Amino acid sequence: MQILQEISEVLQSGNGEKVAALTKQAIEKEILPKDVLDKGLIAGMNIVGEKYRSHDLFLPEVLLAAKAMYAGMDILKPLFLKDGIPTLGRVVMGTVQGDIHDIGKNLVSIMLRGAGFDVIDLGKDVSPKKFVETARKEKARVIGMSALLTTTMVVMKRVIDLLRKEGLQGKIKTIIGGAPVSAEFAEQIGADAYGYDSMNSVDCIKRLMEKE
Amino acid sequence: MRRVVKISIGETVPAQADALFLQGIPRHRKPPQNAVSLFGEAAKIFRECAQPAGIFADISKSEFVDVYRGESLNEKRTPVAEIFRKADGLALFAVTVGQAVHDRINEFFEGKELALGSMLDSVASAGAEMAADAVEKHYFALLLKEHKVAESAAVLRYSPGYCGWHVSGQKKLFEFLRPAEIGITLLDSFLMTPLKSISGVLLVGEKEIHIIEDNYPFCSQCETHSCQHRIETFLQEIKSGDDQKTRSLLEKKDIEE
Numbered sequence: 001m002q003i004l005q006e007i008s009e010v011l012q013s014g015n016g017e018k019v020a021a022l023t024k025q026a027i028e029k030e031i032l033p034k035d036v037l038d039k040g041l042i043a044g045m046n047i048v049g050e051k052y053r054s055h056d057l058f059l060p061e062v063l064l065a066a067k068a069m070y071a072g073m074d075i076l077k078p079l080f081l082k083d084g085i086p087t088l089g090r091v092v093m094g095t096v097q098g099d100i101h102d103i104g105k106n107l108v109s110i111m112l113r114g115a116g117f118d119v120i121d122l123g124k125d126v127s128p129k130k131f132v133e134t135a136r137k138e139k140a141r142v143i144g145m146s147a148l149l150t151t152t153m154v155v156m157k158r159v160i161d162l163l164r165k166e167g168l169q170g171k172i173k174t175i176i177g178g179a180p181v182s183a184e185f186a187e188q189i190g191a192d193a194y195g196y197d198s199m200n201s202v203d204c205i206k207r208l209m210e211k212e
Numbered sequence: 213m214r215r216v217v218k219i220s221i222g223e224t225v226p227a228q229a230d231a232l233f234l235q236g237i238p239r240h241r242k243p244p245q246n247a248v249s250l251f252g253e254a255a256k257i258f259r260e261c262a263q264p265a266g267i268f269a270d271i272s273k274s275e276f277v278d279v280y281r282g283e284s285l286n287e288k289r290t291p292v293a294e295i296f297r298k299a300d301g302l303a304l305f306a307v308t309v310g311q312a313v314h315d316r317i318n319e320f321f322e323g324k325e326l327a328l329g330s331m332l333d334s335v336a337s338a339g340a341e342m343a344a345d346a347v348e349k350h351y352f353a354l355l356l357k358e359h360k361v362a363e364s365a366a367v368l369r370y371s372p373g374y375c376g377w378h379v380s381g382q383k384k385l386f387e388f389l390r391p392a393e394i395g396i397t398l399l400d401s402f403l404m405t406p407l408k409s410i411s412g413v414l415l416v417g418e419k420e421i422h423i424i425e426d427n428y429p430f431c432s433q434c435e436t437h438s439c440q441h442r443i444e445t446f447l448q449e450i451k452s453g454d455d456q457k458t459r460s461l462l463e464k465k466d467i468e469e
């Protein structure tokens with residue numbers, strides 16, 4: 001459908017007002033909200049992610065596109081009355097305690113939302129207790145942790161240890177990321193996955209959810 | 213000598229290319245138009261709310277040995293350990309661009325203004341570097357004035373968390389420098405508040421003492437190799453015998469006694 005293609009395109013250019021206007025028009029034309037979401041907003045955000053990966057777009061453009069996506073989502077939200085926006089699952093994200101680097105974590109959160117996940121972003125400097133308590137309370141299926149300092153990557157293990165202690169390991173999956181961590185480190189500390197960039201993280205989390 | 217340095221807001225507004233570089237836009241690329249507009253907006257906000265401040269304190273080599281050892285977590289071989297004994301002047305320093313900028317950044321993030329919030333974050337980070345440059349210049353000019361260093365000397369700064377100096381080194385550095393006087397404190401997790409602050413050591417000496425190779429084990433993970441850019445400038449100056457910059461510094465800088 002032409003209009004969905006247009007939504008995707010104006011989203012890519014970061015024009016939130018146009019995304020909102022076109023989203024409204026699409027609804028008026030009785031296109032299913034789910035289609036507007038999947039084939040307009042999410043499709044657009046996926047392209048943004050790919051272009052960011054290939055260095056055809058940069059961080060400011062990704063963040064403007066994210067804002068445009070939220071403008072469209074705000075219009076769709078009331079239409080998914082009872083169950084809210086259909087999601088691929090809930091993910092709790094945060095930068096671990098002692099670490100304030102959040103650019104990478106924010107990008108991963110944005111791409112996850114763009115792909116249709118429900119993300120609870122706890123921000124930065126997040127304690128193991130907060131990760132685990134929030135994930136339990138909010139019935140999240142995955143905890144995503146970011147660390148950019150070699151001194152804070154050890155906190156990731158404390159989150160996994162706490163999950164184990166509370167009998168939640170396996171029920172709530174874990175994925176880690178950030179420049180100093182690696183797939184080997186993930187294995188060492190018992191994390192379920194490692195994501196090296198935002199697009200790869202989306203794929204990894206999709207796979208984690210499928211595995212259940 | 214321990215001194216609070218007045219830094220004007222104008223001295224801390226970064227160049228567009230420096231802020232965009234922190235946003236992942238390479239210097240050789242023509243920046244996208246919306247990034248340029250965002251930078252303009254963020255720089256304006258930064259001008260309105262930045263509260264730059266700086267402090268430095270001379271430190272003797274024997275005192276520095278203890279501060280630098282910190283919590284004994286540094287890498288075995290580091291540039292600072294190799295250079296500081298050859299330096300003619302050593303000072304600990306801290307600078308900040310203030311809490312208000314940080315609060316504005318958080319407001320933007322909370323209001324889902326991610327792009328502007330992130331750009332302001334980069335402007336403030338680059339601004340903190342400019343504030344550190346200002347303190348560096350001030351200290352150098354002071355040493356020149358007191359004839360403690362030669363005009364041909366140069367200054368380079370190093371910070372905990374970089375170049376093999378463990379981030380926990382900030383603890384002893386803060387105990388010695390006491391930058392709380394300009395509003396900078398250290399949390400147990402070695403986070404400085406306000407967040408947009410930089411602390412470290414200024415090493416002043418003949419340009420030759422600063423020349424190092426970027427082949428320490430930790431250099432492979434270094435994104436900037438900033439030491440090499442500065443060394444290159446020094447080398448060019450040595451080659452051309454041109455210490456004009458130093459001289460103009462002496463003339464320009466209005467130094468309090």
Ligand code: B12
Nearest residue numbers: 100101102103104144145146149150177178195197198373
């Ligand atoms: C920007 C930056 C800052 C900014 C942070 C701004 C912010 N809001 O985040 C500021 C200036 C505040 C800062 C402060 C500090 N920094 Co800093 N910083 C950086 C820098 C230059 C870039 C990081 C970044 O944003 N990268 C871009 C993003 C997009 O990439 P990314 O984070 O890697 O994320 C991607 C992937 O890793 C992955 N990913 C990330 N998170 C997650 C999470 C999950 C779940 C998944 C699946 C994937 C994933 O996907 C992302 C998207 O592709 C790095 C250098 C570097 N190259 O990493 C240093 C760096 C991380 N900083 C460093 C240091 C030391 C510090 C300080 C301690 C300095 C100091 N003395 O005060 C303080 C930190 C205080 C603290 N306790 O946290 C060091 C760390 C050294 C070490 N080995 O531990 C680095 C490596 C610089 C260096 N020495 O070369 N920093």
Ligand code: SF4
Nearest residue numbers: 375426431434437439
């Ligand atoms: S290459 Fe980077 S880490 Fe190595 S000494 Fe230079 S600035 Fe420091």
